[in-house]
Amino acid sequence: MKSKLKKIWAMGALMLIPIWGFNQTEFKGEIVEFPSMDELEITADVYLIPDKDAPFILLFHQAGWSRGAYREIAPKLNQMGFNCMAIDQRSGNEINGLKNETTARAKAKGLDIQYTDAYPDLQAAINYVYKEYKPTVLLIWGSSYSASLSLILAEKNMEMLDGVLAFSPGEYFKFEGKRIADFAKNLQMPVFITSAQNEENYWKSIYEVIPSKYKMKFVPDFEGYHGSRALWQAHGGHEKYWDELKKFLHLFLEE
Numbered sequence: 232m233k234s235k236l237k238k239i240w241a242m243g244a245l246m247l248i249p250i251w252g253f254n255q256t257e258f259k260g261e262i263v264e265f266p267s268m269d270e271l272e273i274t275a276d277v278y279l280i281p282d283k284d285a286p287f288i289l290l291f292h293q294a295g296w297s298r299g300a301y302r303e304i305a306p307k308l309n310q311m312g313f314n315c316m317a318i319d320q321r322s323g324n325e326i327n328g329l330k331n332e333t334t335a336r337a338k339a340k341g342l343d344i345q346y347t348d349a350y351p352d353l354q355a356a357i358n359y360v361y362k363e364y365k366p367t368v369l370l371i372w373g374s375s376y377s378a379s380l381s382l383i384l385a386e387k388n389m390e391m392l393d394g395v396l397a398f399s400p401g402e403y404f405k406f407e408g409k410r411i412a413d414f415a416k417n418l419q420m421p422v423f424i425t426s427a428q429n430e431e432n433y434w435k436s437i438y439e440v441i442p443s444k445y446k447m448k449f450v451p452d453f454e455g456y457h458g459s460r461a462l463w464q465a466h467g468g469h470e471k472y473w474d475e476l477k478k479f480l481h482l483f484l485e486e
């Protein structure tokens with residue numbers, strides 16, 4: 232994997248697969264449930280393509296939302312050649328008409344649902360995909376608070392993960408007494424970070440300490456958007472986010 236990445240990254244000019252003209256349709260994936268690290272049931276949407284050996288992306292939503300954040304994004308990632316799974320974390324609520332089922336269960340059980348309380352859900356998702364789908368390449372993708380958690384997870388799961396994408400991360404909290412940058416400084420895997428234009432200062436110090444040779448950032452030359460919703464078709468400039476994202480994701484696709 233690492234030698235392949237080095238070869239592709241050095242090519243510079245990458246062939247991009249067109250994904251425009253996609254019209255969002257009824258969800259055609261599979262809904263699955265699996266236990267978190269503390270046995271809380273997690274609900275997830277799985278988007279598989281015929282190639283079961285294709286690289287796999289785990290999708291985590293931002294605060295107050297649900298797996299519905301990726302109902303438009305995941306099919307486009309399928310078109311690019313990736314299998315995907317989007318989960319409901321216990322710290323969330325509702326987006327695009329889809330209620331967060333994991334949050335509802337956590338509340339019913341009287342469990343805490345702050346940002347860091349969702350960490351076991353993200354770890355369980357990694358374990359579940361690794362066991363059930365056995366991907367040869369596994370990436371994690373976070374948005375806002377889950378982007379920060381994803382950088383932590385990447386450091387703690389370096390043997391299982393091949394890359395991490397963080398949309399609008401920041402030093403939103405400490406974890407195990409450490410800042411996000413304390414985890415990021417150990418990342419040797421490919422890393423992609425982006426955000427709205429005025430959010431760069433939230434994650435600049437994190438990005439600077441990442442030692443990976445395959446790190447990439449994108450700061451738009453327009454206002455932009457917070458989190459993964461920057462890729463939604465309804466938002467102006469989403470094509471530029473997609474263009475930069477595709478450059479990074481092509482590291483993991485066979486030529």
